[in-house]
Amino acid sequence: LRLVAVLKSILEGEKAAVLKRDHHLPLSFHRRQEELKFGLGLQRLQHRVREIQALRDGPKGEGTGVDGAVQSPAPSAAPQELPSLILEAVKELEAAKQQVLKRIQIWKRQQQLAGNGAIFEENLAPLQKRCENLVEVYFQLQQQVMAASAELGPELLARLLERFNEVLSSLVKR
Numbered sequence: 001l002r003l004v005a006v007l008k009s010i011l012e013g014e015k016a017a018v019l020k021r022d023h024h025l026p027l028s029f030h031r032r033q034e035e036l037k038f039g040l041g042l043q044r045l046q047h048r049v050r051e052i053q054a055l056r057d058g059p060k061g062e063g064t065g066v067d068g069a070v071q072s073p074a075p076s077a078a079p080q081e082l083p084s085l086i087l088e089a090v091k092e093l094e095a096a097k098q099q100v101l102k103r104i105q106i107w108k109r110q111q112q113l114a115g116n117g118a119i120f121e122e123n124l125a126p127l128q129k130r131c132e133n134l135v136e137v138y139f140q141l142q143q144q145v146m147a148a149s150a151e152l153g154p155e156l157l158a159r160l161l162e163r164f165n166e167v168l169s170s171l172v173k174r
Contacts, residue, residue, distance in 0.1 A: 034103070037099070038103075038130060041092060042133055042137060045092045046140075048085065049144055052082065052086060052144045055082055055085060056082065056144070056148055082148055082151050083151070086141075086144070086160065089141055090141070090160060093134075093137070093138060093141060093167060096134055097134065097170065097171060100131060100171065101171070101174055103127060104127065104174050107124075107127060131171065134171070135168075138167060142164050145161075145164070
């Protein structure tokens with residue numbers, strides 16, 4: 001136990017020295033972390049879209065669900081769960097949009113700094129891929145909302161369509 005305590009104190013001392021010298025992690029680490037966070041959010045959003053579709057198709061197509069599990073949802077459960085599930089998905093879509101817009105803003109700022117001699121990575125492929133993936137999920141979600149318009153009611157449908165329009169217009173404008 002004494003040996004462990006000595007090694008622990010040595011490692012903590014080295015950690016403190018490294019943190020004192022390097023106040024932050026490399027930029028590539030932060031960029032990779034941001035990409036993973038966006039990818040996870042996008043996967044969660046795609047899962048929500050599949051859940052919405054499974055919930056809409058549930059009473060008619062009882063049997064195996066998206067993940068192969070046997071499902072037999074109660075017919076009365078679908079109408080109450082569907083609007084809340086759609087609202088959650090729209091919130092996640094808006095959060096993913098914010099991440100994309102933040103990344104676009106960072107890219108624009110780096111482009112401005114390149115005029116002063118800063119290093120600038122001109123590769124737009126990752127940013128374009130991110131936008132394309134988000135728009136693909138956007139259209140899938142919008143399609144599910146339009147298909148479920150009868151269950152949502154005219155007031156909620158109008159609010160959702162307004163939020164969809166805001167998401168798409170902000171992506172296109174930026």
